[in-house]
Amino acid sequence: MQSKQVEKALNEQINEELYSAYAYLAMAAEADKLGLPGFVNWFKVQYAEELAHADRFFNFVLERDGTIELSAIGRPEIGEETALSLFEKALAHEQHITQLIFRLKDLARSESDHATDVFLEWFVKEQVEEEASTRAVIDQLKMVAGDPNGLFMIDRELAARKVEPAA
Ligand SMILES: [Fe+2]
Ligand SMILES: [Fe+2]
Numbered sequence: 001m002q003s004k005q006v007e008k009a010l011n012e013q014i015n016e017e018l019y020s021a022y023a024y025l026a027m028a029a030e031a032d033k034l035g036l037p038g039f040v041n042w043f044k045v046q047y048a049e050e051l052a053h054a055d056r057f058f059n060f061v062l063e064r065d066g067t068i069e070l071s072a073i074g075r076p077e078i079g080e081e082t083a084l085s086l087f088e089k090a091l092a093h094e095q096h097i098t099q100l101i102f103r104l105k106d107l108a109r110s111e112s113d114h115a116t117d118v119f120l121e122w123f124v125k126e127q128v129e130e131e132a133s134t135r136a137v138i139d140q141l142k143m144v145a146g147d148p149n150g151l152f153m154i155d156r157e158l159a160a161r162k163v164e165p166a167a
Contacts, residue, residue, distance in 0.1 A: 003111045007066045009104050010116070014057045016100055018073050021050035023093060026076035027086050036151070038159030039083060042137075046090070048163045053123070060119055083151060084141045091134045098127040 024047040031039035061068055078089070101123045108116035137154070144150025 002064045002066055002113060002116065006108055006111055006113050006116055007061065008069075009107055010057055010061050010066070011069045011071075013100065013104060014054050014061075014068070015071050015073065016097060017050050017054035017057060019076070020093065020097060021047045021054065022073055023076040023078065024050060024090070026078040027081075027090065030078055030081045030086060031083070034081075034083060036083060036155045036158075038155035038157065039086070042158040042161050043086075043090075045161045045163050053126075056122075060116075064115065082146075083154075084138065084146075087134060087138045087141060091131065091138060094127065094130045094134055098131065101127055 024043045028040045028043035028047065031043055058068060078086075081089070101120060105117060105120045105124065108114075108120060137158070140154050141151075144154065
């Protein structure tokens with residue numbers, strides 16, 4: 001049986017994942033303003049992945065006979081950005097999500113909720129990947145230091161990213 005506290009935290013995480021999707025959608029729009037279609041694609045793929053994350057939490061709550069409580073999704077804080085500042089925001093956000101997943105896992109453990117603890121393993125690994133892939137683009141952007149040719153090459157690379165089928 002799932003504790004009410006764990007159930008509440010899982011519901012909050014659904015909101016966090018939907019907010020993440022929303023934030024990436026805002027980043028895609030900003031990348032479009034910058035004339036970087038590959039970046040738009042990358043953020044749209046990220047958007048789709050975050051929706052899938054929300055869905056995983058949603059399905060898990062229901063699978064454990066819990067109750068879904070949806071709440072309002074906040075407005076993403078994305079203003080005038082550069083390619084680099086977009087990715088720096090993305091990384092900071094992923095680091096924040098990683099902390100939330102860790103806290104959720106701590107809570108599950110403190111409640112002896114092994115099912116939730118095991119369920120969250122996937123997200124622990126996913127966050128390592130999310131941070132690494134974001135950091136990799138930041139490194140590339142720093143390397144080209146705003147050089148249009150370099151930016152064009154990175155944009156072409158990011159254009160190739162596709163939504164991976166759910167594992
Ligand atoms: Fe996520
Ligand atoms: Fe993410």
